Amino acid sequence: MKKIDNPNSCNFQYPNAETSIKRRKTRQIKIGEVAIGGGAPIVVQSMTKTDTKDIELTTAQIKRLEKIGCEVVRIAVPDNEAAEAFGEIKKRVSLPLVADIHFDYRLALASLEKGADALRINPGNIGSKEKVREVVQAAKDRAVPIRIGVNSGSLEKGLLRKYGEACPEAMVESALKHVKILEDMDFHHIKVSLKASDVIRTVEAYKLLADKVDYPFHAGITESGSLIPGSVKSSVGLALLLNLGLVDTLRVSLTAPPEEEVRVGYLILSSLGLRSRGLNIISCPVCGRCEVDFIKIVAEVEKHLSSIKSTFDVAIMGCMVNGPGEAKEADIGLACGRGKGVMFKKGKAFRSLKEREIIPEFVKEVKKLEGI
Numbered sequence: 001m002k003k004i005d006n007p008n009s010c011n012f013q014y015p016n017a018e019t020s021i022k023r024r025k026t027r028q029i030k031i032g033e034v035a036i037g038g039g040a041p042i043v044v045q046s047m048t049k050t051d052t053k054d055i056e057l058t059t060a061q062i063k064r065l066e067k068i069g070c071e072v073v074r075i076a077v078p079d080n081e082a083a084e085a086f087g088e089i090k091k092r093v094s095l096p097l098v099a100d101i102h103f104d105y106r107l108a109l110a111s112l113e114k115g116a117d118a119l120r121i122n123p124g125n126i127g128s129k130e131k132v133r134e135v136v137q138a139a140k141d142r143a144v145p146i147r148i149g150v151n152s153g154s155l156e157k158g159l160l161r162k163y164g165e166a167c168p169e170a171m172v173e174s175a176l177k178h179v180k181i182l183e184d185m186d187f188h189h190i191k192v193s194l195k196a197s198d199v200i201r202t203v204e205a206y207k208l209l210a211d212k213v214d215y216p217f218h219a220g221i222t223e224s225g226s227l228i229p230g231s232v233k234s235s236v237g238l239a240l241l242l243n244l245g246l247v248d249t250l251r252v253s254l255t256a257p258p259e260e261e262v263r264v265g266y267l268i269l270s271s272l273g274l275r276s277r278g279l280n281i282i283s284c285p286v287c288g289r290c291e292v293d294f295i296k297i298v299a300e301v302e303k304h305l306s307s308i309k310s311t312f313d314v315a316i317m318g319c320m321v322n323g324p325g326e327a328k329e330a331d332i333g334l335a336c337g338r339g340k341g342v343m344f345k346k347g348k349a350f351r352s353l354k355e356r357e358i359i360p361e362f363v364k365e366v367k368k369l370e371g372i
Contacts, residue, residue: 021274023245026216029145029189031072032096032117036145036191036249037216042242042274043249044265045218046258047074047100052082052089059092061258066095067307069277070262072249074098074120077107087114098147105131112138118191120147123181124156136185145189148178150205151222152196166196168205175209190215191249195222199237206246216248217241223253230254231264238268263306276311279366282326283316290318291338292355304363308370315344316362324349332369334362 028038036043046065050057052075062073077083077099090097098118099111105127108119112135119139123132123146139146152166155174163170171194182190192215194205202221210217221237224230234252241247252261252268269275283298298316305314315333317323327333327344334341341358343351343365353361 021243021245021272023248024210024217026214026248027188029191029216030143031098031145034071034096036218040248042247042269043071044069044262044269044275045072045074045098045249045251046070046261046265047251047253048076049258052076052078053085055085055088055092058085059089062089062093062095062097065258065262066093068259068262069266069309070095070258072096072098072118074100074251076100077111078102080107080110083107083110083114086111086116090115101126105135108135109138112142112144116144118145118147120149122148122150123178129181132181133185136182136187139189140187143189145191146182146187147191147193147218148175148182149193149218150175150178150195152201153223166201168194168201168208171196171201171205172208172212176212179213179215188215191218192216193218193220195220195253197221197223199233199240202237203240203244206241207244210244210246217246218249218251219247220251220253225255227254227256227260230256231260234264235268235271239272242268242272242274270311277309278311279305279308280311280313281305281316282313282330284318284322284326286318289321290336292318292336292341292358294318294336297336297358300359301363301366304359305366308366310370312369314366332366334358 026037029036034043048058048061050061052058065073073095075086075097077086086099096117098120099116100120101108103125108121150171152171155166155170159170159174175192175194194209196202206217219238219241221234224233238250250265252264254261266277286294301316312331315326315330317326317335320335320337323335327335328347333344339355341353342349
């Protein structure tokens with residue numbers, strides 16, 4: 001956001017979120033070359049939604065995720081064939097890969113042998129203490145971190161009997177139990193997540209655990225829903241956790257393509273001034289004053305500009321009431337009128353377009369600013 005520095009205007013100053021939000025101090029771990037915690041930038045993750053055994057599809061999806069800014073990708077490894085495929089996928093991509101393992105310690109060992117940059121396991125559900133020790137030693141030998149992932153939907157039966165439900169206290173007790181298993185084996189390269197499908201339980205669980213361990217947190221609202229409801233729920237929950245300084249890496253879990261998870265993740269961080277990637281597109285909600293096919297214009301412009309990494313402001317406005325003002329404030333803007341649009345750069349109108357010209361010509365001008 002732009003700082004208001006006119007001495008004759010109001011005294012409000014936009015806060016710098018990077019300094020106003022005090023992040024919890026943690027150890028730092030590394031997933032591949034990506035630093036997590038310890039003051040490192042908050043990392044955006046996603047998970048593949050293909051069958052891991054389909055090497056071509058999974059590799060293609062990871063490359064698309066990398067293109068839009070995903071920094072770490074998790075892959076399900078449910079069986080031996082998937083573990084074999086994991087190794088081939090690892091050879092074809094450059095992003096760090098996390099192997100997601102449940103129930104079978106041998107899959108964790110196989111994934112480590114195939115080059116996994118991290119494991120997501122619950123030590124209590126992959127076998128006996130000796131089997132866990134074998135996995136931990138293999139991870140330690142390779143300097144590979146382990147994420148302890150506690151999910152309200154899969155808490156241990158004993159904890160559910162004790163607490164009567166998957167409450168925050170039960171989630172934290174589960175996490176601490178698994179942390180102790182690793183610590184007792186002198187393993188401290190740990191990241192922890194505490195996910196529920198609702199905001200309140202998730203936030204309370206992280207708050208309860210924050211003072212008990214110094215490991216970095218992976219945050220998100222699990223099973224949050226499809227694109228719109230899931231984005232809303234995730235935005236609310238993650239914004240609360242981010243404001244408390246309790247997020248070191250995040251995933252927006254959506255019933256939608258993983259690319260959408262990454263886009264929403266960056267939008268959440270950008271809205272709080274914590275990280276930015278891609279254009280800040282400002283567009284009006286449309287009303288009866290609009291005299292162009294505005295929803296189509298915005299959708300097409302966003303689609304054509306989705307790969308831009310720069311973070312300048314682009315305003316696309318549907319009428320001449322608020323349009324010129326918003327367009328002037330942006331680095332580049334468009335104010336639409338009756339079957340036409342006027343483009344603005346750095347506060348000045350510089351070109352008028354017929355409606356059929358708006359999409360291609362405006363996209364072309366934005367790309368000029370990017371240097372494409």
